[in-house]
Amino acid sequence: MKITNATFQISVSDLSGLPEESLPEIVFAGRSNVGKSTLLNSLAGLKGLAKTSGTPGKTRLINYFLVNQAFYFVDLPGYGYAAVGQAEKAAWGYLLSSYIERRRSISLVVLLFDSRHPATQSDREMLAFLEFHEKPYCIVLTKDDKLNQKERNQCRRIMESCAAKAKFIVNYSSFSGKGKSELLAHFDHYIC
Ligand SMILES: Nc1nc2c(ncn2[C@@H]2O[C@H](COP(=O)(O)OP(=O)(O)O)[C@@H](O)[C@H]2O)c(=O)[nH]1
Numbered sequence: 080m081k082i083t084n085a086t087f088q089i090s091v092s093d094l095s096g097l098p099e100e101s102l103p104e105i106v107f108a109g110r111s112n113v114g115k116s117t118l119l120n121s122l123a124g125l126k127g128l129a130k131t132s133g134t135p136g137k138t139r140l141i142n143y144f145l146v147n148q149a150f151y152f153v154d155l156p157g158y159g160y161a162a163v164g165q166a167e168k169a170a171w172g173y174l175l176s177s178y179i180e181r182r183r184s185i186s187l188v189v190l191l192f193d194s195r196h197p198a199t200q201s202d203r204e205m206l207a208f209l210e211f212h213e214k215p216y217c218i219v220l221t222k223d224d225k226l227n228q229k230e231r232n233q234c235r236r237i238m239e240s241c242a243a244k245a246k247f248i249v250n251y252s253s254f255s256g257k258g259k260s261e262l263l264a265h266f267d268h269y270i271c
């Protein structure tokens with residue numbers, strides 16, 4: 080797949096604001112600061128499409144991007160950010176889980192894990208949630224440029240054992256572009 084066009088469509092803060100389920104959705108989820116917005120920009124080849132930030136915990140909305148006039152990339156709120164109150168955490172958690180549970184137009188959930196600390200407690204909870212609801216998901220291991228080969232192999236081994244139902248696992252660096260063509264090629268199978 081080649082992305083020829085990507086535009087921001089809508090941000091929603093509750094499920095009632097979601098667009099009609101008329102187009103397939105590739106959904107991006109991961110801990111806050113994992114590199115989700117940077118990955119979206121890297122895939123689309125547009126620096127400012129999704130807002131990136133050095134400060135974790137900023138995205139509290141579900142953001143929709145229309146790609147090639149044919150499907151949506153959906154940027155979910157980052158989870159696992161410690162420095163927010165319990166009530167706020169519960170509200171995001173509810174938005175996130177009810178969206179994934181109920182949305183029928185989801186073709187694939189792309190779960191981003193930081194290569195340097197794969198499978199933290201909140202990541203494992205997310206994995207268990209996706210598997211319980213039998214959602215098709217894949218793993219993207221972000222910030223690959225920060226690893227040496229030994230760490231890369233180790234990270235891969237951990238992932239293969241804890242994400243047994245992943246459709247595929249891709250090592251990615253938004254800085255070098257590593258993994259981009261591989262990931263886009265996989266997406267072809269989920270957008271018909
Ligand atoms: N080294 C490296 N840093 C990255 C990469 N992708 C994102 N980052 C950095 O990680 C931080 C969080 O990125 P962001 O995309 O805003 O994370 P989000 O909270 O998951 O959307 C920023 O400082 C990015 O520059 C990558 O591939 N390599």
Ligand SMILES: [Mg+2]
Pocket residue numbers: 115116117130131132138
């Ligand atoms: Mg973000």
